[in-house]
Amino acid sequence: MGMTRKTLRELYDYRNMIYMLVRKDLRGRYKGSALGFLWTFLNPLLQLAVYTLVFSTVMRAGIPNYYLFLFVALIPWLAMANSVNGGATCILSQQNLVTKIHFPRQVLPIATVTTSFVNMLLCMIVVLVVCAFGVGLNLAILWYLIPTMLIEYILALGLAFLVSGLTVYFRDLEHIIGIFVMAWQFLSPVMYGIDMVPEKVYHIFMLNPMTAVILSYRDILFYKTAPHLNTMLLALGMGIFFLIVGWFVFAKLERHFAEEL
Amino acid sequence: MEAMKREAVPENRDVVISVRDITKSFKVYYDKGVSLKDKLLFRGRGRYEQHQVLKGITFDVHRGEAIGLIGQNGCGKSTTLKMLTQIMYPDSGTITMKGRVSALIELGAGFHPDMSGRENIYTNAAIFGLTRREVDACVEEIIAFSELGEYIDNPVRTYSSGMYMRLAFSVAINVNADILLVDEILAVGDAAFQAKCFNKMREIKAAGTTIVIVSHSLGQIEQLCERSYWIDGGVVRESGTPREVHAEYLAFMGEKSAENRAESEAAEKAADAGKKDDKRWGSRETYMESVEVLDGQGRVTSCFHSGDAATVRIRYKAAHPLSDVVVGLAVYRSDQTYMFGTNTMIDHLGYAHMDGEGVVELELTDLALIAGQYTLDLAFHKPDGFAYDFWREASTLQVISDKEESGAVSLKHGWKFD
Numbered sequence: 034m035g036m037t038r039k040t041l042r043e044l045y046d047y048r049n050m051i052y053m054l055v056r057k058d059l060r061g062r063y064k065g066s067a068l069g070f071l072w073t074f075l076n077p078l079l080q081l082a083v084y085t086l087v088f089s090t091v092m093r094a095g096i097p098n099y100y101l102f103l104f105v106a107l108i109p110w111l112a113m114a115n116s117v118n119g120g121a122t123c124i125l126s127q128q129n130l131v132t133k134i135h136f137p138r139q140v141l142p143i144a145t146v147t148t149s150f151v152n153m154l155l156c157m158i159v160v161l162v163v164c165a166f167g168v169g170l171n172l173a174i175l176w177y178l179i180p181t182m183l184i185e186y187i188l189a190l191g192l193a194f195l196v197s198g199l200t201v202y203f204r205d206l207e208h209i210i211g212i213f214v215m216a217w218q219f220l221s222p223v224m225y226g227i228d229m230v231p232e233k234v235y236h237i238f239m240l241n242p243m244t245a246v247i248l249s250y251r252d253i254l255f256y257k258t259a260p261h262l263n264t265m266l267l268a269l270g271m272g273i274f275f276l277i278v279g280w281f282v283f284a285k286l287e288r289h290f291a292e293e294l
Numbered sequence: 295m296e297a298m299k300r301e302a303v304p305e306n307r308d309v310v311i312s313v314r315d316i317t318k319s320f321k322v323y324y325d326k327g328v329s330l331k332d333k334l335l336f337r338g339r340g341r342y343e344q345h346q347v348l349k350g351i352t353f354d355v356h357r358g359e360a361i362g363l364i365g366q367n368g369c370g371k372s373t374t375l376k377m378l379t380q381i382m383y384p385d386s387g388t389i390t391m392k393g394r395v396s397a398l399i400e401l402g403a404g405f406h407p408d409m410s411g412r413e414n415i416y417t418n419a420a421i422f423g424l425t426r427r428e429v430d431a432c433v434e435e436i437i438a439f440s441e442l443g444e445y446i447d448n449p450v451r452t453y454s455s456g457m458y459m460r461l462a463f464s465v466a467i468n469v470n471a472d473i474l475l476v477d478e479i480l481a482v483g484d485a486a487f488q489a490k491c492f493n494k495m496r497e498i499k500a501a502g503t504t505i506v507i508v509s510h511s512l513g514q515i516e517q518l519c520e521r522s523y524w525i526d527g528g529v530v531r532e533s534g535t536p537r538e539v540h541a542e543y544l545a546f547m548g549e550k551s552a553e554n555r556a557e558s559e560a561a562e563k564a565a566d567a568g569k570k571d572d573k574r575w576g577s578r579e580t581y582m583e584s585v586e587v588l589d590g591q592g593r594v595t596s597c598f599h600s601g602d603a604a605t606v607r608i609r610y611k612a613a614h615p616l617s618d619v620v621v622g623l624a625v626y627r628s629d630q631t632y633m634f635g636t637n638t639m640i641d642h643l644g645y646a647h648m649d650g651e652g653v654v655e656l657e658l659t660d661l662a663l664i665a666g667q668y669t670l671d672l673a674f675h676k677p678d679g680f681a682y683d684f685w686r687e688a689s690t691l692q693v694i695s696d697k698e699e700s701g702a703v704s705l706k707h708g709w710k711f712d
Binding site for chain 1: 320376379380381382383395397399403404406408409416417420421422423424425426429
């Protein structure tokens, strides 16, 4: 417990490093491209266009305003996917820092997840604008977005801690995680509604913490109703569980990073 | 009373770094598999040897003190520094450090080529753990120190490598640390900037920063440090004032390299005698069988004090009688500066006659060189330059000195005051 407190204090001292890494990543990502930072918004819009084309024109989903139904779930999903995929490689890709300089290693997964979430926040502006023109906005329940995002952040951070540490020791994990994240997307109600899930496997579906998170976003933005409290609490519980496990696994693995790299 | 107490303080100054009996082993895998498949399927194949790099190192460093860690490659000095940096942790033993640690190990860590020098200062300083306010406070000082002037707002990718290193060094040295760890850093930039960095290190040391340096440049350690630790085979072999420790270290290295040379020469002879080599060429109608450097007592060595006498002894073998051999010698400093050259023609001795086996000796009565590393080129050639046997870096000389003279040569001198 003493170690945890020491690490937390050190992380607080290094808050500026987290801030600078996030800033560098967000600004550096599109540097040199003609449209620059606009890509942050263009990227989700173009993805939306592709999904809309496929699911409204070719494979009819039979859901009115399907493009919005998908969009409000896709943006949060991408934040999670980028956190886990990026988390898997964040230590490996910063080898030169990890093997040469001392800083709390937790900075790297935290910065990766935070970058994904800042990106999501920016995309949320687009989401809100598109929603306002599509199905309208219920301003009274918009504040539910804050706890929902917080829960998703906790979950993403826990998973990022877990995979970033393990990937250093098992390099294959990077590729396994790529596949896992893809499978996870199809097993979460991103492209379909929870009502399409067969009764038999419904409870198993609800064990997926992303199910609760995605349903909350959709309730708030698409159905304009408050999310279910019990699903949110379940997601929060699982998020905290993964954060604690991830934190301690990371703390144990972190001591030998420099030797493994 | 007060004054007397103060006198006694240097002995009892508070210990800032305390290293107690640290050990460290690395696993050296015969065939390392890092993928999951390798770990699961070939568990038996993960054979490794436990290589103990540190076998119990203990030392204390006081506030405002500078120490140097010296030793051969692989002796454990850099591993010790990594433990101090907290990049790695010892298997046993303890390290206690008081205060903020800054390390001049990886310069320019996290620089983004597309961002300006100024933006990179902020990123880089953040990696050293500075808050934004702290960076704001010292950013102008860093820019001034780097001498980059108006270039500071240009992207780093447009910098020359010298400018890049200047910026990186300026950040690392200007983050006010209590402990500064340095690994072979002062080989950076041009001579003027090096001198500036060196002075800056003296300055921050005087201001109370504790410094630990790992370096091959013994001269720099001698100029900055109160003590040197010679690490050999994972233990502290010798410690004391740099001058004492370095003299012993160099004497040891001199003997060792003479031994190695004898060994490698024997091996070379056993191998193909006519082997091509970019450091040695010629018709080999006559060739050098061996080259030895002897000290005043006739012992083979490669370590000399400035001003010592040295004799270069060449054993040669001529395939057929030759009467037009010019024997030449050139001395180069380790940075490839040509220090001195002569041959039998320049010395008005004419040509040497060689037939069968024989020995040529060249006596240098006064090695008027300042401390440093030198190499000898030796040549047998015709008056027109046609090479019989031209051997670049046939031998190396390590010159040590108990004086801190600077420049290229050690001129004989004396002072007189009226």
